[in-house]
Amino acid sequence: MNILELSIHCLVRKRTKSILLLSVVFVTSCFIYAGWACKSANVQTQTEGKQALGASFRMEENEADRHDRTAEAIKKLGGQNGSVDGSHIEQLESGDWMISHDNSFETLQMEDIETLAGQEGIAEYNVTTANIVVNPVNFVRIEDPDVDQHSDLLGVSLRGNMEMRLDFDVQNGNIEVNEGRMITSEDKDVCVISRELAELNGLMIGDKLEFNDRKKRETSKVYSAEIVGVYDTIHKITPIMYGDSYRSENIIMTDLRFPEKPQGCEGDPLYQYATFWVENVDEYDTVKEQIKKADINWKRYDFLDNTGMSDTMAENFGDLDEMSSMILILVSVSGAVIISLVFLFWLKSRIHEIGVFLAIGKSKVAIIAQMMLEGILIGCISFTLATVCAPVLSKGVADYLVGYQVKQQEEQREAEKGMTGGAGVAEYESEVVGVETKVTGKIILLSASSILGVIFIAVSSSCMLVVVQKPKEILSRMS
Template sequence: MNIFSLSIRCLARKRVRTILLFCIVFLASGFIYAGWACRSASVQTQTEGKRAIGASFRLEENEANRHVRSSEAIKKIGDSANGSADGTHVEQLESGDWMIWHDNSFETLQMDDILTLASQDGIAEYNITTVNTVVNAVNFMRIEDPDMEQFGEGNWVSLRGNQEMRLDMDVQSGNIEVREGRMIAEDDKDVCVISRELADLNGLKLGDTLEFNKRSEPETATVCQAEIIGIYETIYKMTPVMYGDSYRSENVIFTDLRFPEKAEGHENDPLYQYATFWVENVDEYDTIKEQMKQADIDWNRYDFLDNTGMSDTVASNFGDMETMSTVILVLVICSSVVILFLVCLFWLGNRVHEIGVLLAMGKRKSMIVMQMLLEGILIGSIAFGLATFCAPAISENVADYLVGYELEQQETEKNAEQGIKLYLEDDTEVVGVQVAVTGEVILLSVCSVLGIIVAAVLFSCVSVAVKKPQEILSRMS
């Protein structure tokens, strides 16, 4: 009788053990499937009464290309020479050190490229956002932390220009809300929206005028004025882009798109940091994305990002899902190995007579271990096959639980701190989780389950492998 036939007979004869091992492997396989599948799950949301805010793309500068362009410009200027080229400037200081800097024309997104992408079919609207521009506040005082070292800062604040303020990332994410007046629209000029804290500190109200000028020349630089048309309240503190009170949430002043460059003393030399594009039909999201990538612009200059944190597919808002899925995988694999090991060890103790008979018949211990291993693989194959049919349902339920847990955690964070994490809007709800049981997931699950069975059986058979045949046969009496 060959080892395969012998294994089948043993499984059929010891039904209780077979059913128990089958259940253990089936449950382990289901959760292993879920663990691997949830690592790449996407979370679907829906915003009641509004367009899907997530169908968006963001254009920003590519850092690697920035270094390439800088190196090329320096070569044009020449080694050991002062000069300028393509927005790059090189100057030797009196100390002998060399200073290299770039003006706005070098750093900014190109307006022609932005308009090219905005004109693509399927784009509903777009927004342009400037870099947070630090300027000197002339006729009002900023908010300062008295316990914080200012590192030589003056009375500086940050200006952030938007083509449409309602499309700013902090407005979209719900970090701020305009409670008085209105937001800035595309046609506005020389206007601003300030924080409630800044208004209260300086006794400012709608219709008042704020004055700004270049921070490096506060005494002599031209003063620019902006009318206050709105006052916002901070719901969750905005992420400061740099250290210092100039960038703190209360000192961020929203303006029309072109005002920061004037206040900075660089009129007609804007510095656009982001351009965000929203698609009209969410179902055509991927198609429009590929279409936009074919647009005739210098793509080497940019990074083109989707799911910017305001996405209808907001898996990025649930960054802990991958971590939690990994934890599930580790726990399931480790616990399955331990449980199977204990079960196999228990039944090996009850199979001393069988093992002794096989040894007496001249079977080698390696063949006996192979039979045990084959029995485990046969049970595992059937259990894994059945788990494969159940995997999508199990994976979706596990993913739903993880998303629910993550939402609870986010809500706890929102209540416990004035966080800077990007949360779903109040009228946005999770309506489903897409979990794909792909070929890669199946392959990874097969390897995981096979590894569990092999490890458990081999560990449990150590007691057989280390004992001499005489010791095993003596236990039969």
């Protein structure tokens, strides 16, 4: 009887212990599968209430890449105060660290936008800035008299567009310009204001509004923009942050390059969104695939389609990749420990069998090889069963992890409610509408390698019982 036949015979003969070991390895295999699948999961998100109309795509900053670039800047400075790559790091008297970024760090790159805009099948495109809070100089903003303005930025929001008619609030029908006209790409130093702001200040088409840096109200340069239109609010625009600075009536539309001037960042724009419209709706999917092949730094961006859906790799959604890695480590370590204990229990009940093998002249190496083969056979069966269950389990684990992250984000938003700050980045919240996991050939290979590794470590460690004992000791324990 060769070693394979002997291993199969031993597994069949000890059914209860084999089933116990099979169950442990099966559970370990399933979660290892899930861990690898979650690392390559796609998270579909949908922007709440502000979906672009028509066959279009939208590009925006990727939060995970932003986090990575911040960490890289901190590393470059080596724990010292300073500035590098648009990041500014300063240690406060309290000992805490304050990190801020230039517009150059946050903005979408215009050269990347133009690369996508030049792809075949794209009819037109628009670029939109973040909402920049600035100080109103020669007019007053709209305020709620019953609200304490102490924590507010005490300004108005400027939003620049290359073409105002392509702004998402115009496209969605939230606002309409019924007096004057919209802003075009040819305009410079112009603005469109809300009906409420115009009536409060007695403003008309042709008047000029003045703005300057809200942080240097008394000393910074004042810039003026001519009013070319007045918009009516059809559907209330949800403020992006708490405070009257962000209320919809205080949003002033401008040409693309105006907001950076009163912000004190002239020449350093902050582009937050770029939207691209497809020429032929029937070729929507073809154009989308072609765009994804464009030679730009895709890691820096999220790319959404016209329904607000985004395929974002796991590493682009919070800490999903990190959490998946933790699952793999925990499952692998705990699996190795549990399988070792089960095998140890198994070996203790096979002292008589091992003694017989030694008595007939079988070497320890041959005995351990048989044990290892038995473990591999168990692993192969468990792996096959786990492969069948992997898609469902992986989807469930990924859904749970994403749901957990969403809950954490909601709790964080609640904790930060009532606070203002930043430069008006982060316009709209995204809702997770689905998580897609695929068990690819690569995942199967990685999972198989991981499971075999766990089994090898577990069997090797448990077989130390045989290695450390002398044949005479083992034979003396035979009943």
